[in-house]
Amino acid sequence: MLDYQQQFIQYALDCGVLKFGEFQLKSGRISPYFFNTGLFNSGAQLDKLGQFYAQALIAAGVEVDVLYGPAYKGIPLVSTTAIAYSRLKGDIPFAFNRKEAKDHGEGGMLVGAPLKGKVWILDDVITAGTSVRESVDIIRAAGATVSGVVIALDRQEKGRNELSAVQEVSAQFGIPVIAIISLANIVEFIEQSDASSEKLAIIKTYRQKFGV
Numbered sequence: 001m002l003d004y005q006q007q008f009i010q011y012a013l014d015c016g017v018l019k020f021g022e023f024q025l026k027s028g029r030i031s032p033y034f035f036n037t038g039l040f041n042s043g044a045q046l047d048k049l050g051q052f053y054a055q056a057l058i059a060a061g062v063e064v065d066v067l068y069g070p071a072y073k074g075i076p077l078v079s080t081t082a083i084a085y086s087r088l089k090g091d092i093p094f095a096f097n098r099k100e101a102k103d104h105g106e107g108g109m110l111v112g113a114p115l116k117g118k119v120w121i122l123d124d125v126i127t128a129g130t131s132v133r134e135s136v137d138i139i140r141a142a143g144a145t146v147s148g149v150v151i152a153l154d155r156q157e158k159g160r161n162e163l164s165a166v167q168e169v170s171a172q173f174g175i176p177v178i179a180i181i182s183l184a185n186i187v188e189f190i191e192q193s194d195a196s197s198e199k200l201a202i203i204k205t206y207r208q209k210f211g212v
Contacts (some may be wrong), residue, residue, distance in 0.1 A: 001188050002085030004055040005181050009189045011052075015045055018186070020199045021091055026127065029210060032202045033186065035153045037124040038071070049152075053122060054088050056180045058083075063147070065117030067094040068130040068139060077122045081150075097138055115142035121149045126177065129169045137172055146175055154179035157210050164212045183207060 012018035016039050023034040040049045050067045057064060067085070069078025075096045080162045082094040093113030121135045131150055140147050149169065154177070166177045187207070 001185050002059060004052060004059070005185050006050045006189060009186060010179050011048060012181075013209060020151050020203075031176055035155075036123070037077075039151050046080050047084075049077070050082075050084035050181070051088070052129070052180050053077065053081040053150055053152075054084035056078060056178050057085065057120065060176075060178050062120070062176075062178075063118050064115055066115055066119045067092060067122055068119050068135060069094065069096040069122050070135045071099050072132070073098050073124050073133075074122055077124065081122055093154075097135075099122060109138065115139050115144040117144060117203055118147040119144045120147055123149060124152050125155070126151055126165045126169055129165050129172075130171075132169050141185065146173060148176040148178060150178045150180075152180050154182040156183040156207070156212055158212055162212065166212065183211065186199050 005106075009018065012035065017036055019034045020032060023030050023031045037049070040046055052115075064085075067074050067078045067082050078094045078096055085092045095110055095112030095115055097109050098111065107201070115138075119139050121132060121139070123131055126132060126149070136146050140164050151166070154166050155164070156166075157164055159168060162172065166179070170177050187200070187203060190197055190203070194200070
């Protein structure tokens with residue numbers, strides 16, 4: 001686990017974004033942890049979140065021409081990440097879509113920089129992969145290349161079959177999915193801080209049952 005990943009887990013705990021307990025997911029599963037990026041809801045928190053997204057991109061060593069954020073969650077994500085990336089490595093253009101096409105002014109479905117070259121999609125998590133699929137269609141229709149996706153957390157959990165939602169997206173579109181942290185990182189973090197914790201045993205049992 002890299003330093004920024006350890007820092008991100010601690011920050012998510014401090015902000016109440018990462019919680020432990022019993023949480024019912026949309027799938028009906030009872031998860032021993034819950035992660036909600038919507039709780040990064042202040043200016044300072046969003047600024048810090050963008051730094052972690054930028055660090056994940058830089059650590060991966062990938063080439064980026066444009067950052068793309070799917071409406072609505074992706075809009076603040078792509079904005080703060082572009083700012084952080086400019087501070088850490090260099091200025092970078094970004095764009096996002098509208099839910100409904102604008103029929104006046106500049107019109108169209110897209111706001112921001114033109115989509116061209118190697119475009120990276122930013123999202124919070126991948127569950128069904130719907131927003132990624134819609135984003136891929138938009139980016140390819142603009143004549144650009146979808147180079148990959150960056151998310152905050154990879155739950156590394158089986159979806160409809162033996163693959164996780166992240167693996168399904170990666171396989172379907174032939175692109176990498178970079179996560180700031182994964183469930184494996186969370187487990188490692190707990191092992192380092194409190195190896196005898198009851199929640200560690202519960203999470204490991206859950207991962208054994210539903211993990212990939």
